[in-house]
Amino acid sequence: MNDERIEQILNMLAEEEVPADVHEIAEETARDFSETLAQTEQPKHYVLWEYIMTSKVTKLAAAAVIIIAVLAGINYFVGSIGVATPAFADIVRPFLSARTATFKSTMKVEGAPTQTFEGMFMEPARMRQTTAEGVTVISDLQQGKIITLVPAQKQAMVIEMQNIPEEKDQSQFNFFHEVRRRILEAQETEDESVEFLGEQEINGVLAIGYNVRKPAADMIIWANKETKMPIRLEISNGPVTNIMSNIVFDVELDESLFDLKIPEGYTVRTMQVDASEPTEKDLLEMFRIWAEHMDGNLPSVLDMNASMEFVKYQQKKMKEEGQELSEQEMMEKILGTQKTIMKMSRGGMFVQQLPPDSDWHYVGKDVKLGDADTPVFWYCPKDSETYRVIYGDLNVKDVTPENLPK
Amino acid sequence: MKFCKQAQIFEKARAKYTGFLASVLWKLTGDRELFTEAMQYALLGMWQHVGKLNGKKAGSYIYRIALSANSKAWRNRIGKNGELPRNHAGLENSPDEKLDRDELATIVRREICRLPAKQAKAVVMRYFEQQEYQAIAGKLSCTEAGARSHVSKALATLKSRLATSP
Numbered sequence: 394m395n396d397e398r399i400e401q402i403l404n405m406l407a408e409e410e411v412p413a414d415v416h417e418i419a420e421e422t423a424r425d426f427s428e429t430l431a432q433t434e435q436p437k438h439y440v441l442w443e444y445i446m447t448s449k450v451t452k453l454a455a456a457a458v459i460i461i462a463v464l465a466g467i468n469y470f471v472g473s474i475g476v477a478t479p480a481f482a483d484i485v486r487p488f489l490s491a492r493t494a495t496f497k498s499t500m501k502v503e504g505a506p507t508q509t510f511e512g513m514f515m516e517p518a519r520m521r522q523t524t525a526e527g528v529t530v531i532s533d534l535q536q537g538k539i540i541t542l543v544p545a546q547k548q549a550m551v552i553e554m555q556n557i558p559e560e561k562d563q564s565q566f567n568f569f570h571e572v573r574r575r576i577l578e579a580q581e582t583e584d585e586s587v588e589f590l591g592e593q594e595i596n597g598v599l600a601i602g603y604n605v606r607k608p609a610a611d612m613i614i615w616a617n618k619e620t621k622m623p624i625r626l627e628i629s630n631g632p633v634t635n636i637m638s639n640i641v642f643d644v645e646l647d648e649s650l651f652d653l654k655i656p657e658g659y660t661v662r663t664m665q666v667d668a669s670e671p672t673e674k675d676l677l678e679m680f681r682i683w684a685e686h687m688d689g690n691l692p693s694v695l696d697m698n699a700s701m702e703f704v705k706y707q708q709k710k711m712k713e714e715g716q717e718l719s720e721q722e723m724m725e726k727i728l729g730t731q732k733t734i735m736k737m738s739r740g741g742m743f744v745q746q747l748p749p750d751s752d753w754h755y756v757g758k759d760v761k762l763g764d765a766d767t768p769v770f771w772y773c774p775k776d777s778e779t780y781r782v783i784y785g786d787l788n789v790k791d792v793t794p795e796n797l798p799k
Numbered sequence: 800m801k802f803c804k805q806a807q808i809f810e811k812a813r814a815k816y817t818g819f820l821a822s823v824l825w826k827l828t829g830d831r832e833l834f835t836e837a838m839q840y841a842l843l844g845m846w847q848h849v850g851k852l853n854g855k856k857a858g859s860y861i862y863r864i865a866l867s868a869n870s871k872a873w874r875n876r877i878g879k880n881g882e883l884p885r886n887h888a889g890l891e892n893s894p895d896e897k898l899d900r901d902e903l904a905t906i907v908r909r910e911i912c913r914l915p916a917k918q919a920k921a922v923v924m925r926y927f928e929q930q931e932y933q934a935i936a937g938k939l940s941c942t943e944a945g946a947r948s949h950v951s952k953a954l955a956t957l958k959s960r961l962a963t964s965p
Binding site: 399400402403404405406407409411412414415416418419420422423426427525526545 | 809810813817818820821822824825826829831832834835836838839842843846871874903904907908922926927929954957958961
């Protein structure tokens with residue numbers, strides 16, 4: 394190749410018109426950034442912290458989103474899936490039989506930019522998710538290990554799951570397993586929870602859809618009308634909507650994609666996570682940690698909004714404390730926040746795993762830790778005639794149904 | 800410098816340079832996702848070095864910010880071995896992209912981000928901004944001959960890298 398050819402290519406690039414939508418992207422991005430500045434009115438590093446936490450220029454924060462979603466249990470894929478029509482059974486079949494799959498995962502969280510991941514699944518329980526920025530999270534739940542690789546900063550985080558009960562169903566940690574489990578469950582207990590949504594064109598394909606209803610956790614599956622192959626799955630839970638698209642089943646995937654070995658030259662942090670069955674004690678611990686980091690207050694809610702509330706409050710506190718952090722310190726702060734959220738997630742898992750007939754209630758909004766007179770949470774344990782009631786001082790009492798808080 | 804003063808300079812620079820950044824970064828990326836990321840890095844760069852956007856050399860400094868942002872965005876996209884991920888959306892699988900010319904354009908874009916800073920700036924100013932060597936020399940703080948040298952070295956580097964590119 395000669396210089397002229399290179400110059401031709403450079404001239405071709407120079408002559409390329411900037412598309413109108415690209416100008417819009419530029420303007421929108423610049424406006425967003427200015428709004429972040431206006432909201433913070435803080436020194437440079439605060440802006441960086443806020444921007445990292447909310448922007449697409451997200452490295453460890455993006456990994457945190459994935460990990461929290463994994464560890465918090467993708468339990469918002471809950472709800473029994475009734476087999477309303479034979480077509481529904483047809484469209485969910487690939488989820489049950491696939492040995493591997495690839496998909497695009499889009500996570501929309503209110504108040505934060507949309508995050509997209511390229512996802513891969515391989516039996517028996519391996520997942521790989523990569524963000525547009527190159528952050529990769531690989532999990533192998535049989536080995537009880539999750540690694541996060543941040544190539545741009547050569548940072549790695551290893552999460553070792555401990556105390557995994559042999560008999561415990563780990564499906565809540567794996568998207569595909571969870572979907573499978575619910576489908577199988579539904580095939581045993583057919584009910585009226587599946588609603589046929591009719592036809593809709595999705596990316597030029599005529600699709601049929603089903604809504605699997607569950608309070609605050611709807612799941613919608615769209616499939617190609619002709620082939621019956623799933624093309625899109627949407628799950629909503631509070632402020633979080635997760636969309637799975639571009640789904641390809643039984644694609645050839647190299648085992649090395651799921652290798653848990655950390656590449657050379659990476660700085661590694663290791664964290665142990667308790668993967669045993671969550672109990673009431675974990676919920677109490679969650680309340681305690683929450684109050685410790687939230688100026689003595691208890692959570693406003695016990696759903697996906699809680700983690701958003703936590704992160705936003707930490708940002709606010711950082712500003713008020715007036716610390717000027719270096720980029721390194723800021724990353725440490727993000728990791729610390731992530732670790733705290735993961736610890737607390739066991740309390741959330743306990744609540745999410747309670748059966749529907751546990752009749753649980755949470756009324757801890759505006760309650761301070763230590764308030765011995767105010768009940769904040771109650772539920773009915775399996776086969777129990779009395780309820781367990783947790784008070785603001787984290788004391789727990791057994792209470793008969795007629796004496797429950799009004 | 801106080802926050803309000805910093806914000807004032809930033810807003811002025813943002814109004815002045817957003818169009819420039821859109822034009823240069825689009826030509827250097829040619830991909831909306833990559834462009835958005837580069838744009839975000841550029842804005843962060845502008846804010847972090849806002850003091851330098853208030854002086855006579857602001858026009859020169861904005862090139863440095865743009866090129867640095869472009870490099871960061873590409874670094875995240877390309878692997879350690881300098882290769883693009885095989886399955887990255889938007890960079891393959893489209894019939895158009897199988898065309899030799901477009902493939903070369905992608906490689907040239909990728910390689911510009913790996914050029915030494917002054918060479919990259921010189922190429923952008925000369926080819927994307929159609930600037931005279933005299934103006935380039937002023938912005939690079941070198942002689943006109945020096946500016947020509949940066950451009951020709953950049954072309955030579957691009958040529959050799961394209962020759963060995965997979």
